[in-house]
Amino acid sequence: MSNNQQPNNPKLNLWRDVRFWRFAGQFLAVLIAAIVVAILWGNLNRNLQQLGIQPGFGFLNSQAAFDIGETLISYAPSDTYSRALLVGLVNSLRVMVVGIILTTIVGITAGIARLSDNWLVRKLALVYVEIFRNTPLLLQLLFWYFAVFLTLPKVENPISVLGFIRLSQNGLELPGIQFSPEFSTLLIGITLYTGAFIAEIVRGGIQSVSRGQWEAAASLGLKPGLAMRLVIFPQALRVIIPPLTSQYLNLAKNSSLAVAIGYPDIYLVASTTFNQTGRAVEVMLLIMTIYLTISLIISLVMNLFNKSVQLKER
Amino acid sequence: MQEQKPIVIAQDVHKWYGKFHVLRGVSLTVNRGEVLVIMGPSGSGKSTFIRTFNALEEYQKGKIEIDGITLGHDLRNIEAIRREVGMVFQQFNLFPHLTVLQNITLAPIWVRKRSKAKAEETAMQLLERVGILEQAQKYPGQLSGGQQQRVAIARALAMQPKIMLFDEPTSALDPEMVREVLDVMLQLAQEGMTMVVVSHEVSFAREVASRVILMDSGLIVESGTPDEFFQRPQSERTRQFLSQIL
Ligand SMILES: Nc1ncnc2c1ncn2[C@@H]1O[C@H](COP(=O)(O)OP(=O)(O)OP(=O)(O)O)[C@@H](O)[C@H]1O
Numbered sequence A: 001m002s003n004n005q006q007p008n009n010p011k012l013n014l015w016r017d018v019r020f021w022r023f024a025g026q027f028l029a030v031l032i033a034a035i036v037v038a039i040l041w042g043n044l045n046r047n048l049q050q051l052g053i054q055p056g057f058g059f060l061n062s063q064a065a066f067d068i069g070e071t072l073i074s075y076a077p078s079d080t081y082s083r084a085l086l087v088g089l090v091n092s093l094r095v096m097v098v099g100i101i102l103t104t105i106v107g108i109t110a111g112i113a114r115l116s117d118n119w120l121v122r123k124l125a126l127v128y129v130e131i132f133r134n135t136p137l138l139l140q141l142l143f144w145y146f147a148v149f150l151t152l153p154k155v156e157n158p159i160s161v162l163g164f165i166r167l168s169q170n171g172l173e174l175p176g177i178q179f180s181p182e183f184s185t186l187l188i189g190i191t192l193y194t195g196a197f198i199a200e201i202v203r204g205g206i207q208s209v210s211r212g213q214w215e216a217a218a219s220l221g222l223k224p225g226l227a228m229r230l231v232i233f234p235q236a237l238r239v240i241i242p243p244l245t246s247q248y249l250n251l252a253k254n255s256s257l258a259v260a261i262g263y264p265d266i267y268l269v270a271s272t273t274f275n276q277t278g279r280a281v282e283v284m285l286l287i288m289t290i291y292l293t294i295s296l297i298i299s300l301v302m303n304l305f306n307k308s309v310q311l312k313e314r
Numbered sequence B: 001m002q003e004q005k006p007i008v009i010a011q012d013v014h015k016w017y018g019k020f021h022v023l024r025g026v027s028l029t030v031n032r033g034e035v036l037v038i039m040g041p042s043g044s045g046k047s048t049f050i051r052t053f054n055a056l057e058e059y060q061k062g063k064i065e066i067d068g069i070t071l072g073h074d075l076r077n078i079e080a081i082r083r084e085v086g087m088v089f090q091q092f093n094l095f096p097h098l099t100v101l102q103n104i105t106l107a108p109i110w111v112r113k114r115s116k117a118k119a120e121e122t123a124m125q126l127l128e129r130v131g132i133l134e135q136a137q138k139y140p141g142q143l144s145g146g147q148q149q150r151v152a153i154a155r156a157l158a159m160q161p162k163i164m165l166f167d168e169p170t171s172a173l174d175p176e177m178v179r180e181v182l183d184v185m186l187q188l189a190q191e192g193m194t195m196v197v198v199s200h201e202v203s204f205a206r207e208v209a210s211r212v213i214l215m216d217s218g219l220i221v222e223s224g225t226p227d228e229f230f231q232r233p234q235s236e237r238t239r240q241f242l243s244q245i246l
């Protein structure tokens, strides 16, 4: 073999070099994206100028002058729009965090129940999954709100569940915590809806672990519950986590349906802000940035978790 | 007294998979310290039979008694028996998400309630015994097939079983790794472990088996010492089978 037969021959023609084409492809994509953004931006500025609006976020420091029904941090109508939006964000985060925790518990429980030896348990789990997965979330939220919470008895004589959960028109009351009907509705709605999808993901994950693993665990004297916890589930997690991440993202985004029942989440507060100030572009940019940031944080955390459960080979 | 009694007594065991009659009245006793090798053509029910010994398979008719405990539908009996019966599988079935050491200590810690330190001490002794002490912190996927099977043997031994079942322990291995696993089993037999081994390794059967049996279509058709089995088989079926594997 002579020297010029070597693969990294420097005299290779440019248009036959894969590296050139890879670079060219990237470059072209960036160029197209930049042109599209520039056109849109120019358009937007021209239109805003015609309407006599000066884009900017100065309005955030003006007085909000509207009330918010539910606040975790102190707030009064005399506070600024930025304070109001912060209240909305905290409300959103509250429902997302509690929702993700609860939906994980519901989803895992229902997913395992789908594989139970007990016929009744298996069928109940199936019915739950099929109903909640196959009806629109918006409909479910309206159902929980109008058909359940608003028909509950008055605060004076609440329904007591398990002795410590009290349900009434004032919402859900646990010892020391009070959840409004709106928060309770949204939480129950997105928890049960997302939980049905997670149940299927968990079931698939468990079924992906080979029968031999169950047999090895059983032959060592591990009872089914322990075998599941110590042997099967940790392996199922490898399969479960990627689709679970997208369910968490769905839950976070679906929490914006709060607007339908009047729970003051970031989306509701933002739309009130927009109605009062007319700052559509700024408000949309702001709220998109917020949802994007939340989604990226969820993805990042789940990616780290995913790395930690991957198998070590060679 | 207890020592005299056979550790396995199977009487007229029948099993059906739907309509398919896979075990058609199998009777067998295994005495303590015995090494029994089961041979037979594929699909004859060898795996199914030994898997009834630790209730991985149910049977529908007959009786199986392990170490004086009857295997029926009583859950406590099943659990009690599984603690006393170790099993080694053809496909190793190690837990891939746990290190070698964790694989071996899992059951002693959670089933036998040993302390972690005690379980790890025992595990290290076992790893030394099967010759892979230096692999303790690795994951199964980082080991060769022969090493994985030796870990699987150590894992079963960690429960201090009274009997060990082997279902074709070397048939998923590359030829050059078969010896290292058979050597471990040989050593185990010499230490007096009661073993029931499904295997077609003739040299192993000749060297260590106290008895060799042949299963065919869900029945035991031949049973004898290695000499009787290989030199003077009684049934035509056995002669035919031996002519294929020898
Ligand atoms: N879960 C099952 N359902 C239906 N039939 C089964 C099942 N498991 C095994 N069988 C059948 O039962 C018969 C005996 O199977 P078994 O695995 O015990 O055979 P074997 O003697 O161990 O064979 P091999 O040497 O191939 O491992 C085979 O015909 C097999 O197809």
Ligand SMILES: [Mg+2]
Pocket (backbone or CB within 6 Å): B046, B047, B048, B167, B168
């Ligand atoms: Mg078999």
